[in-house]
Amino acid sequence: MTIATHPITAKAHTNIALVKYWGKLDTQLIIPQNDSLSMTLDEFYTKTSVQFLPELATDKVIFDGEELSDKDSAKIRTFLNLVRDLAHITYRAKVETKNFVPTAAGLASSASGFAALAGAASRAAGLNLNRRDLSRLARRGSGSATRSIFGGFVAWQQGHDDETSFAYPIDEQPTWDLAVIALVLTAKQKKISSRVGMQLAVETSPFYVEWIKASQADFETVKTAIQNQDFTLLGHTSEQNAMRMHALTLSSDPNFTYFNADSLRAMKMVKDLRLQGIPCYFTMDAGPNLKIICQGADAERIAQHFQAVFGDKQVLITRPGSGISISD
Ligand code: ADP
Ligand code: DP6
Ligand code: CO
Secondary structure (H helix, E strand, O other): OOOOOOEEEEEEEEEOOOOOOOOEEEOOEEEEEOOEEEEEEEEEEEEEEEEOOOOOOOOOEEEEEEEOOOOOOOHHHHHHHHHHHOOOOOOOEEEEEEEOOOOOOOHHHHHHHHHHHHHHHHOOOOOOOEEEEEEHHHHHHHHHHHHHHHOOEEEEEOOOOOOOEEEEEEEEOOOOOOEEEEOOOOOOOOEEEHHHHHHHHHHHOOOHHHHHHHHHHHHEEEEEEEHHOOOOHHHHHHHHHHHHHHHHHHHHOOOOOOOHHHHHHHHHHHHHHOOOOEEEEEOOOOEEEEEEEHHHHHHHHHHHHHHHHHOOOHHHOEEEOOOOOEEO
8 A cells, every 4th residue: 555646535424422422431542431322414524635745844734724723733633643653654744624514513523523534544644444443543533433434323332442442333224214403503612622521521420430331221222222213212212311411511520511591492392392292302412502313204394393493594404324435
């Protein structure tokens, strides 16, 4: 394998965790405290191109059209060092990345971002990684990126070291009609990153041990629900798991929350719809933007219900998305 002589482009979608990762055993290698499980989303993604060039003295990163400062590109440059080590090369790289998802707003830009970077940078460096190894590499950038290598329903096996912590597909092309409605209530960047928020929970929440026990059970339940295409079990367990994760932010010291007034309002609307006999459940990652899990046939009318309150542009119907694609 040799270094590519043209830019390599990768496209990776974000994913929404149904059973969440919220805490690391190893912060360096990003080994999580529990297994997690997600659905890859078709409407939100990142496109990244990478080329390693002999004439560059430093890595150059263009993010959404603007060149990043050294400080802002630090995480990406650290990640490129990993790729250089793996490929035994020293050239610096030109990276261009564009998010088709709000950045750092709880819509998992770090998942699509580092999955796309892992795909483009590894191939540009002359590596031809299989998807498991690509998911291990993406993990080093951001935990949730591990799962964005695959499409549909994906599990991240916790593992205990770099070799054994990776994602695997559970059902890459679900044959049942499911939708996730994303409420983009705010595209503002969060004050407390996922990385900082979860570490605080590990170190200070008295509920942390119970969270791990509950999430391991949720993982098995959601896996069974996917195998049996049991929508109610999948939705109910995902909603419970999300609230248990958010109970960790509330019980951290200092305490904090990713909820805002609109998230609470939207949660109540979901529960009211359920009381009216419309099956739907919510989940929320590290940001106020709620996701509503529903059956495809109900998606349009549920979306309209939320559009009437939050506005057209804020409500987006997404479906299971595909895994990473990388240009030759
Ligand atoms: P989110 O909810 O969007 O995943 P996080 O706090 O987990 O928020 O991560 C946000 C961080 O992810 C950004 O500050 C940046 O470091 C990284 N990130 C986002 N998009 C990209 C991208 N396209 N390429 C590389 N890194 C990215
Ligand atoms: C709530 O993967 O963004 O979305 O590994 O520190 O980069 P780092 O964190 P990140 O955390 C994701 C947290 C979550 C749940 C999940 O996606 O499983
Ligand atoms: Co993230």
